[in-house]
Amino acid sequence: MYRQKYIFLLPGLLVLIAVILFPLIFTIRVSFSSWDVYNPGLNDAGGAMYARMWEDARYWQALWRLSLLSVATVLIQYLLGFALALLVWRDIAARRFFRVLFLVPMMTTPVVMSVIWRTIFHESLGPLNPILEGLGIGAQPWLSHPGFAFVAVIIVEVWQWTPFMFLLLLAGLLSLPSEPFLAAKIDGAGPIRTFLSVTFPMMGAISVGAILIRAIEASKIMETVYVLTSGGPGTSTETVSYYIYIRGMRDFQIGYSAALSLTYLIIMAVALTLIAKALMRLMVRGAGA
């Protein structure tokens, strides 16, 4: 009875298989081969690629670096985005102005934006160092020093994606009911206490959503690193996706990059699930008086 309803599910199911399941299963199969420029094709290499990955310090360093980069950029984006959203929350004129202004970085293509920032950070030709010298801080080795290059990547990511966080959080703030704020005033909560006890907890669900969306995007960071630093100096700004790109697309080690990709996918899925649960517990269910 009502079997025909499954016919309507079929197109969606076929797309799911073609777009997600087939590439995933194919990647699993490739990861158990040693397909490279010398041995093209799906041979059987067992777990050799995974064993190699286990001892590949560059991969794990890239993963650790990516984690740091993601946490730092998303945290700064969240704090800045929230602060800006709070600033314009009650001011309609400012809200319109900032909403338009902040769309500009989001609308810029990451590669174009990274080229512009690479020019800004250029140590002899860029405008940043003369400005810093004018301020008495002195020129900095933005793209030639590992630490500064890492900071440069963070700055560019924050510049581009803080507006996204701002817009999401502003939408969240505008959707909050006004009554609890009135109640908080009457119940003796000043502005700071109202923020901590009412605004912030009521923004819990939207905050978790915004942080997770940005964390997922940050975990895939590639274009900024590719254009701005090419993973350098050395490998100091190399992220996992960039490293997989080097192994797969530049060195053509297809089997090995498939093993790296699959492991990366599993680690990210587990990590993001744990982060989501922790954030939900901390920011949504844990909200108390």
Added chain:
Amino acid sequence: MLRLSNLDLAEDGVPHLADISLDFRPGLTTLLGRTGAGKTTLLRAIAGLAHPFGQISFNGQDWAQLPPWHRPVAMVTQQFINYPHLNVLDNLAFPLIRRGEARAAALAAAETMLGRVGLAQMASRRPSELSGGQQQRVALARALVKGAPILLLDEPFVNLDYNLREGMREELMALLQSGGETTVIYASTDPREALRMGDQTVLMSEGRALQSGAPRAVFAAPAALAAARVVNDPPINILSARLDATSLDIDHLGPFPRDALPEDLPPGGYSLALRAEDIRQNGTVSARVALTEVSGSETVTHLQAGAQPLVMLERRVQSHPLGAEIRLALDLRRALIYGADGALIAKGAAHG
């Protein structure tokens, strides 16, 4: 004592508060007025949420520079306002914790209050999981647990159904019995509520405080025509009358016996305010039925006698077809008599 002196507040030329000067002492005072009379604005001004010109002081302390969160005030509004992200117990504990009480003590006090309002079983639920009546009970409990010396109640039960409203009102009265020296200000549009609840009542209209005093005294003798309109539900009948030495003539209704009004009333033009219960059937004034409202065990009939609208209140459920002609008897001996300036001059002969 809470003292309001010369409060004025207008927005876009519309007066919300106009020269309000009132003293509120411990006990329950009702603010009675129609929608838009300024009751909510007045309560918001006391709470610090509206900022009128004039002075508000409590026990001699000027509140001009005191922000809402430092005022010793609790408030319940028409809307069911609670903290949606907190459970019921934390909702009640919130004002106590904000005041600096230890969390354990605040939770214990909140639990006790929750028991008093009959919601002990709901402590761990979020407000959104409660019915409207329960949500308002939480809001009321949160206001009461604070133990503030001033409790502002802005038509707290208006959004509840009739039975729940009656029940909640009784509960509130019982809870306030133990309120001690609390100054409770209860805004209402319902004169019966004001009569039943208040130690004092203040009549408000168009941002002005028209009259204040004991509810029964105010009801018996509204000092002005506007006050008579506010304090009566169903609406009081206003009749334009002309009196001379031998006769009484009422616009649109014709002549009436002169002796219905006090003998010593000098000839002139007057407004007679006649309550709906002082109009009955089986008289001489002809009127047609415009609308019939049955409320509980009473029937309110709106009639048209020529150009004069009339309202009649009858006991029990009555059936009057629309457009039907009814012969009315107006007991003018029970009328309130107002002069040209709208001030109460005298009462009809039956008031003695």
